[in-house]
Amino acid sequence: MAVTDFTHCDAPALNVFFRAHYDGGKGERQGGTHTLQRNLRPFFKWLSDEYDHPSPYDDPRLQRYAHPTDVRPTTLSEEFIHDLLQITGGGNPRVRAFEKVRDHAIIRVLTEGLRAEELLSLRLDHLHLSDGLVGPVTPLKEARASGEGRFVPLQPKTVVAITRYLRARDSHKRASDPWLWLGTRGRDKLTYSGLYRMLNRRAADAGYGNPDDPESKSIIHPHQFRHTYSHDLLSAGVSEGDVMTLAGWKDPSMVRRYAADMATSRAHSAAQKLGDRY
Incomplete structure (x- = not known):
């Protein structure tokens, strides 16, 4: 037929x-x-x-075709992050749905290298959008008692995404709460499990994994954005010392550990940029 x-x-x-x-x-x-x-x-x-x-x-009868290298990477690909941002509205100002606007802003903030705990602990008074900053975020590890923290610089598109989320947040019934990220259906502060489920749901919406297959539900975890952030900065020529400062690390071994899976790729790119040396 x-x-x-x-x-x-x-x-x-x-x-x-x-x-x-x-x-x-x-x-x-x-x-x-x-x-x-x-x-x-x-x-x-x-x-x-x-x-x-x-x-x-x-329909469970639909045959699924997996990617030939369908293994969860430590570092997220540019295409994967782009797809997550597109499936949450792509930054389109005409998208007004609270959940999409919130999820888009969260994904953009995760690309700035915040830990999941740091992101979820953000309050409204941590925003300094006119300066392109958030902070001070959760204190540095091994320095929590001293009250130390750091300010995180934001990309312009992240500032725009947060601004749009704040407008959508104003209509939330818990808008007076101090926490930046609120739950859907009138719930209060977003939790880690809520963040984890949201990212994997958006990954499934974008076509990564089969949401009906229990083995495919853990496509992504929040910390992978932090690995990717380190790789992006090092690839752009940012020094290890500056990466440490921006990410909130005290030990340089953390930089190498977080970006280890793409170290060979960066080394090859650096060598190729030299061109013909003789």
């Missing part, structure tokens, strides 16, 4: 489509089909939300 519109595009029909793509592809066919399947998931979710028609991605 010929497919006439999306209501006929159910799980069996998609299985035929994805299998044909897999069999007809070249090179890393499994990875290419995984990418196609991941990219179509938000489209069918939108159709489901708009037309109240069951999404084939919710």
